[in-house]
Amino acid sequence: MNMLNEITELSRPMFTEPLVLIEARADGTRILRSGIPLPDTYARCVGEWLEHWARVTPERMFLAQRGADGAWIEVSYGEARQRVVRIASWLLGQNLSPERPVVMLSDNAIEHALLMLAAMHIGVPSCAISSGNSLLSKDHAKLKGNIELLRPGVIYADPVERFLPAIEAIRHLHNGVVVAGGGSARVDGTIPFAELEGEANEAAVMSAFARITPDTIAKFLFTSGSVGTPKAVINTQRMMCSNQKAKELMWPVLAEEPPVLMEWLPWSHTFGSNHNFNMVLRWGGSLYIDEGKPTPAQIARTVANLKEVSPTVYFNVPRAYDMLVPLLREDKVLRDNFFRRLKFIFYAGAALPNHLWSALEDLSEESTGKRILMVSSWGATETGPMATDCHFRAVRSGVIGVPVPGTALKLVPAADKMEVRVKGPNVFPGYWRQPDVTAKAFDDEGYYMIGDAVEFVDVVRPALGLVFDGRVGxxxxxxxxxxxxxxxxxxxxxxxxxxxxxxxxxxxxxxxxxxxxxxxxxxxxxxxxxxxxxxxxxxxxxxxxxxxxxxxxxxxxxxxxxxxxxxxxxxxxxxxxxxxxxxxxxxxxxxxxxxxxxxxxxxxxxxxxxxxxxxxxxxxxxxx
Structure with missing residues (x-):
């Protein structure tokens, strides 16, 4: 990077300078907190953001996805709010509650997003279940476990014909209605999504909206099952809203320009749903739904989308960057459009190998004249999801940052590692209908025992951040x-x-x-x-x-x-x-x-x- 670019970058900081407070205990335990205080008040619920942008910038594009003809279908904030109210009006007549939530079997899509927002607007939990449990499984064992635990009142699938074997496999486990997405064929025994968008009962919807509290259950998200049996994590409005307030305090760059994302990360997972989707909604940004994925068969779709849409922030997992780097290197049109508006690159899910880190820096400098900033974060489905954030230029790959405002980390010596535990408003209240499992998840001080380990980049300079040190188990x-x-x-x-x-x-x-x-x-x-x-x-x-x-x-x-x-x-x-x-x-x-x-x-x-x-x-x- 030349000196002029370096000075320009430093004169316009995108992030707040990290500050870490440490309490050292006699037994070797350390308590880490952010020196940036989290205010006591912030958004009551996610729906407040939709109400705000629908009122302030109703014409701004909120969501977009490819239609059958390949053209982008766009939904503005004003239209999204209108459709959410109509869908919520229909949901009010379905006798829904935490004991009868809304379940989505669909991949990411506009209808999926509107149904999720509509449920939250009236205080009804929704749960997006990984489509792999429905489409890739032969015995649907995981899906059966999911449905038996939730007992949903509404199940949405799009296109419904793809999900018919899964729907049949779980038919005896619920008494809800099955809604067929707008891209579905006519299937007996299902309700077309268009029926949900009938007459609006604004008064009833807003009455339910007014009764939402920070402790209202917003979602159930299932753990990935990478450790043990998948569990339904209770996600409250407080968890999600405190996370985005912490993000606001660390990332002032988000207030400068509404973020534009090209995004495939599944809404059945906390990273794609609570971190990225909510960030777009919080700041009135635009989210293009990427139908591609980091697989040999689907990466070409992502490339085609990135040639059309220049994101301002890009989120992905290391596997995707491994596939993208050779394509960025050989395709100047793709490379220039990808980096044109990009403020920084975010990776999560695992540490980014050094050769990919260096390649992305080199390619960005070749395209724009400056090195792209590489950042990461760490957390879990149970932490809404952020517990740490790297809101600074890390000295190397793998740095997960420092505690986010309002969150405390407890570092406990374990063998030759430091096990990390989490407490804060972003931490879940428990697993749905599993009180025994919930009790075992917290220590005697109320810290969630996530099972991960961390280490300091430099113990003398804690503001340089922590490094993920694997799972203790x-x-x-x-x-x-x-x-x-x-x-x-x-x-x-x-x-x-x-x-x-x-x-x-x-x-x-x-x-x-x-x-x-x-x-x-x-x-x-x-x-x-x-x-x-x-x-x-x-x-x-x-x-x-x-x-x-x-x-x-x-x-x-x-x-x-x-x-x-x-x-x-x-x-x-x-x-x-x-x-x-x-x-x-x-x-x-x-x-x-x-x-x-x-x-x-x-x-x-x-x-x-x-x-x-x-x-x-x-x-x-x-x-x-």
Whole structure:
């Protein structure tokens, strides 16, 4: 970055300077708080934001999605509010309550958003359930568990014909009505969505709206199931509104220009729903619904959308950036349109490997003359979602920031880690209809025990932030008694094995040495194989000498850093079958579920550790 750009950036700070207050206890526990106070008063409920923008900027575009003809269908704030009132009027006649909520089986869509907002406008909880539970599962076991717990009064599906097997599988578990989205075919026994948008009863809706309190249940969101059985997390209006107030205090840049997002992250997850959707609504921004996803089959849709719409802020998971970086590098039109208005890039779900961090900085500088700011955050479905936020230029990837205003972090020594626990207005009151599980989730001081670990970037300078240090339950010991820190090792491995490794699962439980199950980036692997035809079978690509050599080089580099046997893999195996969403190996956020992969692919782990390794097992011994 040249000096003029550096001065310009520093003269117009986008974020509030971080300030951390620390209380140290005799037992080694530390309590961390933000030095930025959270006011006692802020929005009562999410609906206040919709009411405000519908009154102040009724013509501004709020939501957009592609229609059947490929053109953008747009809904303004004024239109959204009118439609919300009509839908809410219909919902008032359905005998709904927390015991009979609204459930959505649809992917992100305008109707989905309006139904969610309408339910919240009258104090009725909604719950978006991952479409994978309906469309990818053969036995619908997770979906049955979801519905049996919630007993919904309304189930929305779009297009309903895609969801018919799932709807039939849960028919005996509820007595609600099934609403078919506007893009559906006519199906007997369902109500068309258009019927919900009949006559408005403004007085009745606003009467219900006035009765909403900060403790009103706004949503149920299911945990991903990456650890244990999915649970329905109670999300209150207070949780969501306090989170956005904290965001306002840390990100003054949001007040300068209404944010524009191109967004695929599912509303069945707290990141896409509570963080991103609510941020757009809070600031009167515009959200373009991206029908693409970070998969080989769907990334082209995201690229096409990003060539048309220039976001001001971009949120995504590391897997998506891994796919986007090569495309940004080779396509100047895409690159220039992507970075044209972009203020910063936000990554979440896992640490961003260093090579992707550097590539995004380089590409932004090439396009705009300045390095893009890279930020992140940390939290959970149970924390609404933010507990920490990196509202500053981090010294490196993986920094999750500092406590957000109003939130306290309790750092408790655990083995050779610091377990982190959370308390604040953003923390959930409990799991729906699971009081025993709820009681076990909090310690004796009322801190939510999230199960994650963190460490300081620099313990002497806490304002530099915390680094995510993996899940306490994911780490393990080798037979030598040495701890293996899975989270940091996984990220280091992806970086060292670039461009081959798209993701890695760390093995070595009850073993003498670490192994890697490597999920490869197939297009990048093909670039290493000029001797093969472009359509060569995947198995041939993964056994090609240049690919194997690149993996060995990366393994050797990790070993030569000299950190000991817990810091490098002695064995690695390239896995041709990609991680399965249906089997829970990939979560809704797009990151790897370490435990699910190890359980499902136990045979590969055994194969990896055979006394005499097969030729497909790559070993570090003798690598150069």
């Amino acid at each position: 994911e780490d393990f010991k080798l037979l030598t008694g040495t701890w293996v820190h899975v989270g940091s090792l996984r990220v280091a491995g992806i970086d060292a094995l670039k461009p081959v490794a798209q993701d890695i699962v760390v093995t070595g439980h009850d073993r003498d040495e670490i192994g890697f199950l490597v999920f490869p980036n197939i297009p990048e692997c093909r670039t290493l194989c000029p001797n093969l035809p472009p359509d060569a079978p995947v198995e041939q690509v993964l056994t090609n000498p240049p690919v194997l050599s690149r993996v060995r080089q990366g393994m050797a580099m990790m070993k030569n850093l000299g950190g000991g046997t817990s810091t490098y893999p002695a064995r690695a195996l390239l896995v041709a079958e990609p991680p399965s969403v249906e089997a829970g190996e990939i979560t809704d956020k797009g990151y790897i579920n370490q435990r699910a992969v190890l359980n499902r692919r136990a045979d590969l782990v055994a194969y990896l550790y055979a006394d005499v390794p097969d030729k497909t097992v790559i070993t570090v011994h003798g690598a150069v």
